[in-house]
Amino acid sequence: MAAPALQIQGLHDCREAWAATLESLAAVDDRIVAVVNDSVGSSKLGGFQKKFPDRLINVGIAEQCMVGVGAGLANGGRIPFLSAAACFLTGRSLEQIKADVAYAGFNVKLVGQSSGVAYGELGPTHHSIEDFAWLRPLTNLTILCPADPWETAEAIRWAAIHDGPVYIRLSRMPVPDLDIAHRTFRVGKAELVRDGSDVTLIACGTTVHLAAKASDALKTEGIRARVLNMASINPLDEAAILAAASETGAIVTVEEASIRGGLGGAVAELTADNHPVPVERVGFPGFVPTGSVDWLFTEFGLTAQGIAAAARRAIGRAGK
Amino acid sequence: MTLHNDPIDLIRAKALWMRRTAFQMVFDAQLGHPGGDFSATDIIATIYFGVLRYDPTQPNMPDRDRFIMSKGHATGALYTALCAAGYFPEDWLKTYMQPRSMLNGHPNRNYLPGVETNTGPLGHGLPVATGIAIAGQITQATYRTYVLTGDGELQEGSNWEAAMTAGHRKLTNLTWIVDRNRLQQGAGTEETNGLDPLDKKFEAFGWDVQMVDGHDHAALFAALTAPTTDKPRAIIANTVKGKGVSFMENKASWHHGVPTADQLATALKELV
Ligand SMILES: Cc1ncc(C[n+]2csc(CCOP(=O)(O)OP(=O)(O)O)c2C)c(N)n1
Ligand SMILES: [Mg+2]
Numbered sequence: 261m262a263a264p265a266l267q268i269q270g271l272h273d274c275r276e277a278w279a280a281t282l283e284s285l286a287a288v289d290d291r292i293v294a295v296v297n298d299s300v301g302s303s304k305l306g307g308f309q310k311k312f313p314d315r316l317i318n319v320g321i322a323e324q325c326m327v328g329v330g331a332g333l334a335n336g337g338r339i340p341f342l343s344a345a346a347c348f349l350t351g352r353s354l355e356q357i358k359a360d361v362a363y364a365g366f367n368v369k370l371v372g373q374s375s376g377v378a379y380g381e382l383g384p385t386h387h388s389i390e391d392f393a394w395l396r397p398l399t400n401l402t403i404l405c406p407a408d409p410w411e412t413a414e415a416i417r418w419a420a421i422h423d424g425p426v427y428i429r430l431s432r433m434p435v436p437d438l439d440i441a442h443r444t445f446r447v448g449k450a451e452l453v454r455d456g457s458d459v460t461l462i463a464c465g466t467t468v469h470l471a472a473k474a475s476d477a478l479k480t481e482g483i484r485a486r487v488l489n490m491a492s493i494n495p496l497d498e499a500a501i502l503a504a505a506s507e508t509g510a511i512v513t514v515e516e517a518s519i520r521g522g523l524g525g526a527v528a529e530l531t532a533d534n535h536p537v538p539v540e541r542v543g544f545p546g547f548v549p550t551g552s553v554d555w556l557f558t559e560f561g562l563t564a565q566g567i568a569a570a571a572r573r574a575i576g577r578a579g580k
Numbered sequence: 581m582t583l584h585n586d587p588i589d590l591i592r593a594k595a596l597w598m599r600r601t602a603f604q605m606v607f608d609a610q611l612g613h614p615g616g617d618f619s620a621t622d623i624i625a626t627i628y629f630g631v632l633r634y635d636p637t638q639p640n641m642p643d644r645d646r647f648i649m650s651k652g653h654a655t656g657a658l659y660t661a662l663c664a665a666g667y668f669p670e671d672w673l674k675t676y677m678q679p680r681s682m683l684n685g686h687p688n689r690n691y692l693p694g695v696e697t698n699t700g701p702l703g704h705g706l707p708v709a710t711g712i713a714i715a716g717q718i719t720q721a722t723y724r725t726y727v728l729t730g731d732g733e734l735q736e737g738s739n740w741e742a743a744m745t746a747g748h749r750k751l752t753n754l755t756w757i758v759d760r761n762r763l764q765q766g767a768g769t770e771e772t773n774g775l776d777p778l779d780k781k782f783e784a785f786g787w788d789v790q791m792v793d794g795h796d797h798a799a800l801f802a803a804l805t806a807p808t809t810d811k812p813r814a815i816i817a818n819t820v821k822g823k824g825v826s827f828m829e830n831k832a833s834w835h836h837g838v839p840t841a842d843q844l845a846t847a848l849k850e851l852v
Contacts, residue, residue, distance in 0.1 A: 298732060298765045298772060320735035320773030321702050321764065348701060381611055381677040382685035385652070385700030551679040559679075 271434035275373065277409035278430055279304040281416040282341060286312055292420065293317060293333060295342045297326050303343040303373055323348045327356035327368070334366040339420060345379075346372025346388035346429060354394055361425045362398035369419045370427045375405075376466060376516030377544070378431050380553040388429075389544050393521025395427055396494060402447060403493040405429040405515075405523075407468040408437050411491055414445035422447075431516070433466045433553060438489065447492050450500035456484035458580065459571045460504035463514035464490045464523055467542075467562060471514050474567035485571055496526055505535040510574035512540045514567055516557075519543040538577035540570040587630050591797045594664050595625035599824050600851050601663075601673060602656030607844045609677040611685065615834035617656035619761040619794070619819040620728060624649075626800040627726055627757075628661045636666035639693035645723050646696050646712050650705020651730040651759060652686040653836075659683055659692075667694035703736025705729055706756060710742045713754035713812070726755045726804075732764025735773050740785070746812045747786020754812040755804065756787070759794065761821040763832050778816055787814040794819035824851055 286292040286308065293315040294308055300318065309316040317333075319326045326342055327349075333340040342349065349372050350357065361368045372388060379386035395403055402424065406412040412430065419426040440453060453468060454461075454475040463471035468489045475485040486508055488500055504511055511531065513524035524541030531537055544560055557563060561570065584590035598621050606612035624647075632645045649658045655676075663673055668682075675681040682691040686700030697708045709727035716723055729739065746754055758778065762769050769775050779789045788809045792799045794817025803815050821835070822828030825847040828837070839847060 298735075298767075301766050318772055320769075321732050322735045322737060322773070324737060352701065379685075381609070382653075383688065383700065385686050385698065549679070550677060550681040550684040552677075555679045 270436055272409045272437070273432050273434060274406065274409050274412040274430055275304040275432050277412040278371065278416055279307060281413040283308050283311060285417065285420050286315065289339070289420065291337060291339045293338045293340050295319065295326055295330055295333070295340050297321055297323050297344045297348065299344050299373070302345065305343060323352040324356050327353040327370070328360050330368040331356070331360035331364060331366040334368050339367060339369070341369045341371055343371040343373060345386065346375035346391055347386050350388060350391040350394055350427075357395070357401070358398055362401045365400060366425060367423055368425050370425070372427065372429045374432050375429045376431060376433070377548065377553055377556045378433050380556065381550060383550060384547040387548070389516070389518045391429065392493060392515070392517050392523060393525065396521065396526065399494070400425065401494065402426040403429070404447065404491055405465040405493055406491050407465055407489055408435050410437065410443065411445060415491070418445060418447060429465060431466050435466055436469050438468060438472070448495040448497055449492065450497040451489040451491070452486070453489050454485065454487035456486035457508055458484045459510040459512065459575050460486040460488060460508045461512045461514060461567060461571060462488045462490050462501065462504065462523065462527055464493065466516050467514040470562060470564055471567055473564035474571065477564055477568050478571055483571065483575065490523060493523055493526065496530065498530055501527055501530055502535050505531050505537045509580060510538050510578040512542060512567060512570045512574050514542045514562070516562065517543050519545055538574045540574040542567055542570050588797050588801065591625050591629045591801070594629045595621050595797070596851060597664065598625060598657060598660040600848060601660045603825070603839065603844060603847050603851070605656055605673055605676040607839050607841070608674070610838050611677050612656050612838065613653040613836050614656060614839070615763070615821040615828060615831070615837065616651060616654040616730065616759070616761070618823045618825065618828065619821045620651065620654050620657045620759050621823070622795045622797060623728060623757055623759060623800060623817050623819070624657050624661045626797050626804060628665050630801050631804045632726065634665070634694075636694065639667065643721060643723050646709070646725040648696050648699070648705045648709045648712070648725070648727040649687060650699055650727055651702070651733055652699030655683070655685060655687060658687060662692065662694045665694065668692065702730065702733040703738040706739045707742040709754060709756070710746045710751065713746065713751040714749060716753050717749065717751060724753050724755065726757065728757045728759060730764070731758055731760045731762065731769050731775060732772070734758070734775055743782065743785040743787065750786070750810055751812040752808045752810060755815065756812065757815045757817055759819050760816050761819045763821045763830070763835070765832070765835050767832055782814040787812050789814045789816065791816045791818065795823055826850060
């Protein structure tokens with residue numbers, strides 16, 4: 261699979277942070293092993309392989325086997341980080357994730373690379389827009405979707421210490437550092453990116469910086485849009501979402517994922533049960549046509565303009 | 581227009597055109613899988629221009645022979661073959677990977693006539709081909725089913741489940757060709773998760789096995805048209821990844837490599 265090296269000033273490929281963090285953790289904890297499916301290069305684990313050749317297990321193109329092997333490694337006292345294209349890691353191995361990792365409760369870290377539509381032109385077989393919906397019902401599986409290099413490193417560090425199954429959804433799409441001072445990474449807690457009282461934009465991963473841009477644009481129209489970075493999809497920060505519902509009265513969810521069953525689904529479920537407000541879900545409605553990542557983002561409204569338009573719709577529906 | 585009286589001559593000419601055209605497409609799109617396109621080109625050209633019975637004006641004709649491209653990433657080889665076979669006009673090739681193109685990075689049967697099933701995730705083609713062959717077996721249909729897999733692809737367990745099923749059911753109407761280029765995405769197959777001896781494995785699963793040079797059109801033609809036995813047939817086609825372009829041959833990095841303008845020019849000089 262082609263991995264265009266996008267070197268844009270001020271933007272980062274979060275795989276660098278993932279690989280560097282895993283290497284530094286492995287240097288001090290010899291229980292940490294990496295498991296791959298012919299994905300050393302696409303996972304940026306060439307350095308790890310050089311430093312720890314015995315602790316890099318390449319099972320070949322065999323994702324179901326990879327997840328089972330992960331459960332076995334955890335049984336044997338290792339801390340396995342499984343790294344594969346998110347589409348194959350989750351879709352191909354779903355039953356292994358359900359039965360061998362989540363239900364059995366093994367300490368396995370699933371790292372989904374190039375999630376969402378990062379594989380662009382390679383098409384829906386290689387996109388991973390269904391992963392949130394597939395994995396959210398596995399309630400003891402922590403689901404994290406970091407937004408920038410700092411958060412990626414924090415998520416990997418947290419996963420290494422946490423005793424339990426974790427899915428970390430990464431992307432190679434270039435993202436900026438979020439412009440937030442004094443950050444603390446807390447699983448189950450949303451991060452306030454912009455404050456506001458007219459509408460709340462709840463985003464994760466590659467779309468958080470776009471939601472921040474949308475908020476800045478809306479400000480010029482006099483609309484104050486709160487932005488929450490919801491890196492923790494499970495557990496969800498229910499208090500922050502319900503506060504957004506009651507304080508701002510309208511919500512937009514934004515994710516590089518299907519609009520069914522992901523972050524948008526989670527927010528809609530929670531608000532429907534506790535505090536119904538209009539929820540506009542920005543994401544992909546289903547299988548997408550052929551196209552580059554940029555084209556797909558624009559076509560499906562994953563842009564500052566598209567998110568701002570969704571915010572206006574949500575505010576309109578709220579009758580504000 | 582050149583007339584080809586010898587079927588092998590025709591296959592050779594088509595294979596050359598496929599390689600040249602596919603590499604230009606990869607250059608234009610700045611995306612693709614040219615290494616695996618070139619290891620598979622001679623196999624696919626022999627199938628489409630020497631062996632397969634089809635009518636591009638009736639792509640859903642019930643008795644057509646089926647070809648399943650399980651290594652769906654090698655669309656440069658598949659799309660050029662389908663185009664040369666008459667399934668769609670040549671100018672469609674220029675849309676490869678462009679927005680809303682019917683020529684997606686992996687084949688989609690809802691986009692293109694002649695594509696039997698969607699592939700891209702590895703290890704899907706052989707089970708689907710097995711199903712098509714079972715349908716033919718229980719309806720006593722006259723069609724044959726051909727499926728091309730990669731070799732690294734065989735690390736997926738689904739292939740072995742299908743291989744067992746086809747062997748068990750004695751699907752004599754099924755031919756499985758393995759593009760044995762000994763490379764996968766990041767490294768060699770044998771250093772990653774070894775496959776040898778493949779022939780012994782297939783035999784143990786109940787298949788009639790042939791080994792051929794996967795770039796020798798006459799040998800491929802002979803193996804693909806050999807009389808059937810009482811077993812499904814597996815053809816291990818020994819190939820070279822990147823075959824035909826000196827700087828690409830046997831280099832894992834050309835799995836999804838994209839040529840520079842100079843490399844394209846050099847390649848087109850070599851591909852004559
Ligand atoms: C289930 C699945 N896992 C991983 C991939 C990523 N991938 C695409 S091609 C490839 C290597 C395939 O090697 P091989 O089957 O030998 O094909 P060839 O050498 O003919 O290109 C990999 C790992 C995939 N497409 N599907
Ligand atoms: Mg191969």
